[in-house]
Amino acid sequence: MAWFCIIVLVLVGKYPEGGNTMQLREWTLQVETENPYLGKCVYIAANVPGDITDDLHRAGLISDPYYGMNHNELVWISRQDFTYTSHFNVEERILSQEDVLLHLNGVNLFADIYLNGQLLGKTENMFLKYTYEVKDTLRENDNILQVKLRSTVKEMESIDCTGYFGVFNIPRIFLRTVQCSFGWDWMPNIPSYGISGEVTLEGVSATRIEDVTYRAHNDGKITFIAEVNYDIETTVDDYGAPIPGTGTSRKDDMLEFWMETAPGSGKFDRKTIEMMGTRSFVNFFIDDPQLWWPNGYGKQPMYSYRVILHRDGKVVSEKEGKCAFREVKLVEEPKDDRRVGFEFYINGVKVLAKGSNWIPADCFIGRITEKRYRDLLTLAKDCNMNMLRVWGGGLYEHDTFYDICNELGIMVFQDFMFACSDFPENNPAWEKNALADCEYQLKRLRNHPCIVYWSGGNEKTGTCVHQVPKGDFFVDYLL
Numbered sequence: 195m196a197w198f199c200i201i202v203l204v205l206v207g208k209y210p211e212g213g214n215t216m217q218l219r220e221w222t223l224q225v226e227t228e229n230p231y232l233g234k235c236v237y238i239a240a241n242v243p244g245d246i247t248d249d250l251h252r253a254g255l256i257s258d259p260y261y262g263m264n265h266n267e268l269v270w271i272s273r274q275d276f277t278y279t280s281h282f283n284v285e286e287r288i289l290s291q292e293d294v295l296l297h298l299n300g301v302n303l304f305a306d307i308y309l310n311g312q313l314l315g316k317t318e319n320m321f322l323k324y325t326y327e328v329k330d331t332l333r334e335n336d337n338i339l340q341v342k343l344r345s346t347v348k349e350m351e352s353i354d355c356t357g358y359f360g361v362f363n364i365p366r367i368f369l370r371t372v373q374c375s376f377g378w379d380w381m382p383n384i385p386s387y388g389i390s391g392e393v394t395l396e397g398v399s400a401t402r403i404e405d406v407t408y409r410a411h412n413d414g415k416i417t418f419i420a421e422v423n424y425d426i427e428t429t430v431d432d433y434g435a436p437i438p439g440t441g442t443s444r445k446d447d448m449l450e451f452w453m454e455t456a457p458g459s460g461k462f463d464r465k466t467i468e469m470m471g472t473r474s475f476v477n478f479f480i481d482d483p484q485l486w487w488p489n490g491y492g493k494q495p496m497y498s499y500r501v502i503l504h505r506d507g508k509v510v511s512e513k514e515g516k517c518a519f520r521e522v523k524l525v526e527e528p529k530d531d532r533r534v535g536f537e538f539y540i541n542g543v544k545v546l547a548k549g550s551n552w553i554p555a556d557c558f559i560g561r562i563t564e565k566r567y568r569d570l571l572t573l574a575k576d577c578n579m580n581m582l583r584v585w586g587g588g589l590y591e592h593d594t595f596y597d598i599c600n601e602l603g604i605m606v607f608q609d610f611m612f613a614c615s616d617f618p619e620n621n622p623a624w625e626k627n628a629l630a631d632c633e634y635q636l637k638r639l640r641n642h643p644c645i646v647y648w649s650g651g652n653e654k655t656g657t658c659v660h661q662v663p664k665g666d667f668f669v670d671y672l673l
Contacts, residue, residue: 216288217394221239221240225274242278243391247342262355292398293327300560303371304344305342321370347385356425362378363376368615368618370628371386372587373615374553401511406422412521417476421473448462449467453497454497480497485541487541494518497517497518497519517643540605549605550582550583582599585652586613596644608645
């Protein structure tokens with residue numbers, strides 16, 4: 195008998211439904227000390243996702259930061275510490291799970307995270323998702339989550355920038371946040387500050403699917419790769435004896451893959467395999483696949499997929515998403531003695547890239563809504579654009595941005611978030627922090643067919659060519 199088996203079924207209808215996630219929506223924002231600009235302690239309602247400056251304006255405590263030169267009177271905000279607080283109860287469907295994860299997205303920037311008085315951790319990179327296992331810390335009612343933000347500007351003032359280059363502001367190059375927040379040639383010095391992403395609780399199995407990615411070919415072949423957070427067998431020592439505390443054998447766990455046979459058809463292929471290890475894969479073969487095209491070259495069909503982990507006949511964990519068939523090639527052929535081409539081929543067809551540079555859609559990035567994304571991206575499509583370059587001085591955009599680009603056929607030229615400055619690659623702490631968000635964002639975004647190119651950053655040629663020794667680890671990693 196083979197060491198793994200595959201069972202193939204073609205079903206009509208949708209795959210099973212699921213989900214054990216709740217979003218924390220009720221928040222207050224507070225300044226616990228007397229403030230010379232407000233003249234009192236402040237306790238106001240806060241939006242999460244949101245921004246502190248926007249919250250203060252909605253509460254009537256400051257003038258409109260977008261009116262005239264009002265922003266010049268508001269520089270004190272980024273020098274102040276603030277605390278976000280959420281009081282919440284936990285739904286039984288979440289508490290009943292083996293574990294509960296707290297996810298914080300877009301914490302900008304330096305914060306201490308407390309749940310029911312217990313320090314969970316600290317943040318220093320707004321481009322990362324911070325996740326904590328919190329079931330043992332939670333209670334059913336009257337939980338208190340606090341995000342205690344420390345002034346970004348005060349942290350910047352403690353950085354020694356001697357010998358480094360950066361346009362407009364040098365200390366910002368050491369921070370993993372929106373680089374243009376501290377002033378640019380098109381943007382005022384009005385830093386984004388707060389929690390710009392969602393904060394959620396998720397009930398999960400202790401052993402679960404961590405990630406799913408795919409590799410699609412235009413002939414209809416597609417490979418799904420599922421990664422789990424555990425070993426399927428107990429770890430043994432050099433003599434074959436089980437090591438205590440390394441877990442129980444999970445060799446009988448099964449992974450069930452669902453792949454839509456045609457977009458919106460309601461028909462799915464299903465394949466069930468025995469676990470191969472921490473990473474397991476399966477192949478599907480789709481007849482007459484519908485290809486994803488850029489705007490102006492064709493349609494943008496997306497296929498649904500789902501991966502389910504089974505143990506002892508029960509669903510343990512699951513992931514779902516969208517995938518597409520499209521192939522990208524960048525051709526850089528010599529044109530003459532001094533010129534090299536830079537031509538994109540999508541599905542074998544050379545496309546003319548027509549588009550623009552995309553900067554953050556708001557100074558206060560937590561205010562950017564799905565409607566704002568859709569309105570702006572629809573305008574781009576209606577202007578016959580088919581590519582946007584996500585600029586390296588801004589941010590890795592929210593999932594919604596890329597979902598809409600997938601839908602509208604807007605190709606994305608994606609920068610890593612580095613702009614117009616040196617890499618402080620001789621600072622080990624900075625390098626570790628920066629590489630962490632590069633890896634996280636690559637994994638987060640890699641399944642989007644709209645992303646056709648990754649760039650090492652904005653206007654980094656001076657650093658990469660002239661100032662960094664050949665073979666530098668960080669530059670080799672990016673480029």
